[in-house]
Amino acid sequence: MIPELGQFSLILGLCLALLLSVVPMVGAYNGNQLWVDYARPLSKGVFAFLSFSLLCLGWAFLSNDFSVVYVANGSNTNLPWYFKISAIWGGHEGSLLLWVWIQAVWTLAVALKSKTLPHDIVGRVLGVMGMITVGFLLFILFTSNPFDRFLPGFPAEGADLNPLLQDFGLIVHPPTLYMGYVGLSVAFSFAIAALLSGRLDAAWARWSRPWTTVAWAFLTIGIALGSWWAYYELGWGGWWFWDPVENASLLPWLVATALIHSLAVSEKRGVFKSWTVLLAIAAFSLSLLGTFLVRSGVLTSVHAFATDPQRGMFILGMLIVVIGGSLLLYALRAGSVKSDSSFGLLSRESLLLVNNVLLTVACAMVLIGTLYPLVMDALNLGKISVGPPYFNALFVPLMSIMAVFLGIATVSRWKHTSVSMLVSQLWLSAVAAVVAGLVTLWLYGGVLEWWAGLALVLAYWILFTGMRDIYNRVRHRRNLWQGMRQQSRSFYGMILAHIGVAIMIVGVAMVTVFExxxxxxxxxxxxxxxxxxxxxxxxxxxxxxxxxxxxxxxxxxxxxxxxxxxxxxxxxxxxxxxxxxxxxxxxxxxxxxxxxxxxxxxxxxxxxxxxxxxxxxxVRWIWLGAIFMTVGGVLAAADPRYRRQARRDAEMAKV
CATH class of the missing domain: 2.40.128 (Lipocalin)
Known part of the structure; x- marks a missing residue:
């Protein structure tokens, strides 16, 4: 009876999600405030029904209900209770239920935390998120139902959870990673809402930025947890294998990293707005692509969930609709977007744009290396393998160049920066980074390994330019401590995230060279x-x-x-x-x-x-760096100025 209630709850959730995807959108289009206001209660209803459905599946696992096919295939009476809970998302069907439940969590969060935003924008954002929920619920109910029964008979004992998954990593890694994956749907929904309303302004970037930063933080720590899990669980001792499924999570992270920087420029300077919208579309599209790769059967990997081509075709169809529809809307609306200001060739805007381009090129390189073997196989052109030599040869130089520009952008100025100013700001940091990097390498290893030396120099470069930026902000204050306290949370979040990048660079280089x-x-x-x-x-x-x-x-x-x-x-x-x-x-x-x-x-x-x-x-500096980046992202997203400015934007909209 409990599984049937869970399935019925899924159907009711689908009905409410359909209403959520239609009613507020129509209301926003027609200016019907009553219909727009239905968005929030519908979001709460979807969350309630999907939460109940997830609890029903959990009850089936804890009560050893092997009449449920999914439970019989992924549990056992001897399985410890905590692994029975994590077994909910240990297979294809349950992980999809977790995905769509997290989508409902993000939808509810936007509904509850956006009361100061214009009602039509909120209605459109929640409507787009409702459409995404509808797509995944249809996928679950028609191809991947976790409540299917063995009828009339069922096994007396379950097949047990895959031993690879009987680990603490399963408890924390998938939910955290999905919070990042699905969280990018918020940035996507804000972008689509902005295109539909024609309000691609600084206010839109300000509304979207904290949500995007939180999703990026979850995605960062989720990827790090997956790396840590593979490191100790698979027995090989590696922390990153350039596995196609690992790449599937890295792709949206690279674009999301570019997106949060582009949102900062759009908010502060009113430029890059079309580019920012395109990045928001690309980030969520790549998260859907990762879902397709993992669940379509086109990949063979220890991380892959499903091998059913029919399921893959469903996701591929949804991927085509999302990407095609959003790009069509972008093509129709983005051409009318005008920048609010200009900037010089040497400025913080230009340097952030360079970093955006480098991140995007790195993403394209990883995407090509991941998909090329699949395309060759699909066209019957032979089976080939693209491994670490390809990725390391291209990805590492791109990230090294990006680290250099990261340090320069940190101390640059908006709109225009003179060469003499940059030289005066950076020469000491550059000299100190070279000396500190080479001395550290010599003291540790007694040799001058080229790659390790370059990595240490870049790490110190990021650290010293960040310290220089802090000094520039507080040097004219009478009270140094008071000057540091007056800096915003987003500033310190940025500094922490950049320090995390430096720490990760050290970890990657040292374990690669000296292990x-x-x-x-x-x-x-x-x-x-x-x-x-x-x-x-x-x-x-x-x-x-x-x-x-x-x-x-x-x-x-x-x-x-x-x-x-x-x-x-x-x-x-x-x-x-x-x-x-x-x-x-x-x-x-x-x-x-x-x-x-x-x-x-x-x-x-x-x-x-x-x-x-x-x-x-x-080796632990790799994950320590990810922790610093995650804390930095959360700290930046918690900056109260976003809430204060959102209230001002709402008041201006009323006027």
Whole structure:
């Protein structure tokens, strides 16, 4: 009965979403305020019904209702309760339900937090978000229903959740990533609403900017969580594999990064408005493209959800409608948009435009590398593979150039900046960055590795130019502390995000250049000296888990001859599926990780195993940088001036 209630709730949610997508839009077009005002209660209704549906699916998992096909395929009576909850989005159908529920969350948030905006704009924004909800609900109900039953009989036991997904990463990574993916629909909806109303002005950019920044922050931390999960779960020790599904999340992030900077220029200077709208359309379109890649069956990946071409055709159709319709509207309306001001060749506007172009080119490069093998295969031109050499050869130089311009843009001025001013502002930062980068590299590694040296110089460059910007803002204040307190949250959010970029650059470069790895045979009593650490293998013992049997190794670690820690890598057999999984042992640290993975048992009689030992310097700085960027984004979005200015805009609109 509970699953039927969940499905019925989905149908009711679809009905309200249809009303939401039509009534406020028609009201805004006809100037009917009553119809426009229906947008908020309809948004609340959609959220309520989809929340109830999600709870019904959760109840089916927790109560081991294996008459539900989705539950039988993705759960088991021995599965721990917290994995039963995360199993809701551990497969295709449930993850789509989570997606559309998060869409309802964002729709409700816009409805509740936009009371100071003009009613017609809010009606159009919520109407567009309702249309997106309708598309995904139709997809769920016709192709991916999570409440389908086994009738008349059903299995007595479930097949269990994929062992790869029985991890804390499943609990936090998909919801966070989806909050970013789906959050880009808000920026898209504001852009479409602005095109429909013809109000592509600074106020529109100001309304859209905090929502876009929050979505970008969620997407940033979501991608970082996925990288961290793959690092310790897959047993390879890598943090980014240029997997097509990984690329599917990187593509909208690159465009969203360009978008939040372009929105800043549109808000402050009244330029780039057409370009900003195009970026908003592209960011959400790429999130839909990522959904198509993951769920269409065109990719084979450990991250992919579905292999049903019919489902892929549905999403492809929706992708064509969204992209085609929005670009048609853009072509009809964007030509009439005029910039409110001009700027010189050397100005903050120009430098931000250069960074926008670099991010867009990087996105195009990743997109081509991801789709080219699929196109070749579809046209029967042969199977090819585009791997890390292609992406690293193009992506790394583009991001290095972008880091240089990032530092220059930080201290530049709006409208016009003289060369002499830039030189006076930047020469000390440039010299200090080169010296600090090379000295740091020499002190750490004792060698001058070219790529690592360049990365450290760029990281210091970003850090020192950010410090210079802070100094410029407070140097004329009588009280330094008071001057720093007077700076806006968005300014400090920008500084934190840029520091995060610098930290991530250090992590990527240092772990790439200085990581060490060895694969060896180890029997009980064997030892291996690696860096300043000695690893002593004491053998394995059998451990019984809730739904697996594990061979758990014990490795004692000595640091410079003294006892340091113990590590316990595992080889797990998940009994329900008969799958063997590697559970790595990690000894994390701020400046290095020790990483041990058990391979295959080589000699049962002697207890010898294949063991992989890895030393990974600064790898955690990659995710630390992402945390800084996320906090910076949230801090910028929380700037109260957006709310104050929104009230002023509403008052001006009434006048």
């Amino acid at each position: 060490e790895q060895t694969d060896m045979r180890m029997a009980p009593g064997d030892r291996m000296t690696f860096r300043d650490y000695t690893f002593i293998f004491d053998g394995t013992r059998e451990v019984q888990g809730p739904n697996y049997i594990s061979d758990m190794g014990r490795v004692r670690v000595l640091y410079q001859g003294e006892p340091y820690t113990e590590m316990f890598p595992e080889k797990r057999l998940y009994t329900a599926r008969g799958m063997v999984m590697t559970q790595v042992a990690l000894q994390p640290g701020l400046f290095r990780d020790l990483y041990i993975a058990l391979g295959e048992q080589l000699e049962p009689e002697s207890g010898a195993w294949a063991v992989r030992l890895q030393y990974k310097p600064f």
